[in-house]
Amino acid sequence: MNLLDVKNLSITLQSTAEPILAVDRVSLSIKEGEFRGLVGESGSGKSLLAKAIMGVLDDKWKVEADRFHWQGIDLLRLTEEERKKIITRDVAIIFQEPMSCLDPTNTIGEQIEEAIDSKQLSGYFWQKAQQRRKAAIKLLHKVGIKKHTLVAKSYPHQLTTTLCQRVMIAMALARRPKLLIADEPTASMEPANQAQIFRLLASLNQLKSMSVLLISHELDKISHWTDNLTVMYSGQFVEAGTTAQIFKTPFHPYTKALIASTPTPQKQWQKKARLETLPGTIPVLQHLPIGCRLGPRCPNARKKCVTAPQIRSYHGHQVSCHFSHKDEY
Structure with missing residues (x-):
């Protein structure tokens, strides 16, 4: 069963001039217990999509979708208050x-205790306070923080970035969510600490059957942990499938470029050789290309690319490209 089922979601920036279509008809589905990766360059709209799911975008953003279901419930038919209650x-x-x-003004322990749902507690108010403290300690242990007493009494600025990220995961787990969205959770971390966070997310997925949406711009780092991948470019859907499918037979030129630019031990690199990259840069929101937004950088671009391609499916492997096979060039 799908936990989240979003079809053709668009996010428009209501600017003073013309509205800007930042995310263009992107579809995303997440099953119970699934570990899905969402990848793309910075500026691809990944974080916007996550914030739209959470419903935390401000009034300057307009969110529309053909379908926006959570466990079969049509969130678009609910009031904002009802939708917020379900998502939170x-x-x-x-x-x-x-x-x-x-x-920064509260200790870590106070912040975790505040995040714990009151429905998990019972008894009189003094009993609930003790239960909150025990639950907070348990959460700190769950995310791999052994020195819970020291961390609980500390303020955020007294901890390392890695410890703060673990605290954020503990606060996210406090409400026992069915879906955990991790938006670049290892940014600015050392490789060893990155691996620890990824292992923690993987264990939560496997042991607690918690669905995870892992967002990153580094395809190689999340490919070891995810079951399925969705690739975005400049606010558009590019490709989706199992991680094995995408790495074995990438259909879209952008996905191929991402994989080709990833150094691996199997590749034979000459000294000072350049990594394979697409020419140009991702377009800014104010100057988006029409049709397929990869067109100006795509090695396979043709006249047909000025119209947006339809999504094709090859045994569950989806791609949005006019020329996803060589015989179509």
């Missing part, structure tokens, strides 16, 4: 800058 109960998000998301 079942979905949690970890942002890429934990230091900016934690309250």
